[in-house]
Amino acid sequence: MISRAMSRRHLLGLGAGAGAAAALAACGSSGPSSSPGGGGDGVASYWSLSGPPGEPARKAALERFNAANPDTKISSLFFQNDAFKQKIKTSIGAGTGPTMIWGWGGGTLKSYVEAGQVDDLTDWFTQNAAVKDKLFPSSFGAATVNGRIYAMPHETVQPILLYWNKKVFDDVGVEPPQSWDDIMALVPRFNEKNIAPFSLGGQSRWTNMMWLELLLDRIAGTEVFDRVFAGEANAWSDPAVLDMLNKVKQLIDAKGFVNGYSSITADSNADQALLYTGKAAMMLHGSWSYGIQEAQGGDFVSSGGLGWMNFPPVEGGKGDPSNQVGNPGHYLSISSKASPEAKEVAKKFFSTTLIDAEEPKHWIESGNTPIIKGSDSLYGSAPNGEFLKFVYDASVNAKVFAQSWDQALSPTAAETLLDNIAKLFQGQVSPQQWVDNMNAVIGK
Known part of the structure; x- marks a missing residue:
């Protein structure tokens, strides 16, 4: 069982320091290419955090997508928390960041929006209402800036x-x-x-x-x-x-x-x-x-x-x-600098793999509550099922789920x-x- 104290620091990104860049520790299928929104041999690229509980579930999602889409693969890089925050900030500013920008929503997302660095996804969610309907309504608060949606909520709720x-x-x-x-x-x-x-x-x-x-x-x-x-x-x-x-x-x-x-x-x-x-x-x-x-x-x-x-x-x-x-979810935005092809791959990842039947299973196995509606049907056979069901009900029924x-x-x-x-x-x-x-x- 992992330490959930580390989980909060890991997932919410507290205590970041500039010196963390020296401790950069990345691993993944390939490194980023020099073209904005690209990445190695993939049409689209994805960067996120390394280590448990998240990395195994994130890698499993990417493997499922790439297996189903061999001609439009997503390449990936995983970083330790502080190194990720330093790397993503500098790369986005330089226009060489990944197609999909993993983050915590809220204030950081707002800064991306104000700088014109991420796409407005409001119309896409309107056109793909079934995707939005699969997720906790309360998870969209931290994905929204000035009434517009700029990120795909995913992963877990805390x-x-x-x-x-x-x-x-x-x-x-x-x-x-x-x-x-x-x-x-x-x-x-x-x-x-x-x-x-x-x-x-x-x-x-x-x-x-x-x-x-x-x-x-x-x-x-x-x-x-x-x-x-x-x-x-x-x-x-x-x-x-x-x-x-x-x-x-x-x-x-x-x-x-x-x-x-x-x-x-x-x-x-x-x-x-x-x-x-x-x-x-x-x-x-x-x-x-x-x-x-x-x-x-x-x-x-x-x-x-x-x-x-x-x-x-x-x-x-x-x-x-x-x-x-608390933490109403984790968030993926699409870089405004990415190519049209890379953006389409990202949106396909959002609308298929991130809400498929396998996705909640991996998060439940790690002791977390997914933000996917209906995942509570899996808790009966899960360790800590009673607690996970409580967190699920409290989150999906929340009138408002405010970000820390x-x-x-x-x-x-x-x-x-x-x-x-x-x-x-x-x-x-x-x-x-x-x-x-x-x-x-x-x-x-």
Whole structure:
């Protein structure tokens, strides 16, 4: 079982650095050609991330397509995460990138659109409605810029969930929270028993961010962050943002998080261990957390000790409790510099292989939930089928599946966001200072 902490960093691309280019590690059928959108002996080219859980499933898809289309093959290259981000940025800027641009949607896709580097696929999806209908409707949010679709959603979905240790709850004699008020009421109950109410790998920063994302959604719905994403001046000044920040501060002040959370890293999985050993009662984390606890927690998961649920509503809040935040999919765009022939091959790959009957099987085998409708019929015989079905239902039924803020925003705004979230949790900025600091980077 792979580490899902690595999966989040691997799939969402956190912690990239310029020095990663020196550690470039690529493998594949061939290298890129000098012609834009080309690649080795293939008519079209595809670059993506190496390593589990994604590379085996991605290679299997390419092999299926090439076997069925020997005259219009797709060549491929696979890179480590940081190297990929460096390579794709420079190659697209130079006009020598691949036909298909793999990515996370959101802020990076928006930058491609604004630079005219990717094709508008809106009309293609209209003409190929059956393709769009095979995918979770909520996956298209991060593929959309200014109301137009610029990427094909594919691969898997990873929402943020609230986990709890059932034995700890039984021992204390309490029930899982059904509202924000319930969460706050549970905090002193666990503290009285010297159990941390919530585990948190706060040094990693993005773990803290999950609290802000879900609280703002439950308080105000999606409209506030939508205005931030659209670049509206002073959008963070909405009263709902201060309400959200003050609620987070109240939880911190009430000792809602484990002592020393700012020195705990998510990459070490120490936050997971606090939950499955019973030192913490609850944890807010991505769906990949299930695999970590199953692999490292002994019989904690197999014995039924882990509970999971959607983040509960906030009393009086506007947000729909079905809304999800996290990773609504992964995305393939088509380079505007690619040849007409290469673009047609890419679109054929989208409309055939990426939604065929084999595609979801490979992702399910890796412990992930595909974004293809109907894949839940395969979960009955799959390990972790109950959990995968929950993630499937929560994602396909979500009114909105918002992308994690650090991926939705530009790199500049995302770094300021993560820095200020860390300072908020450490008591180094007030809620109002947080708002002012974030307003200053809107649109940058």
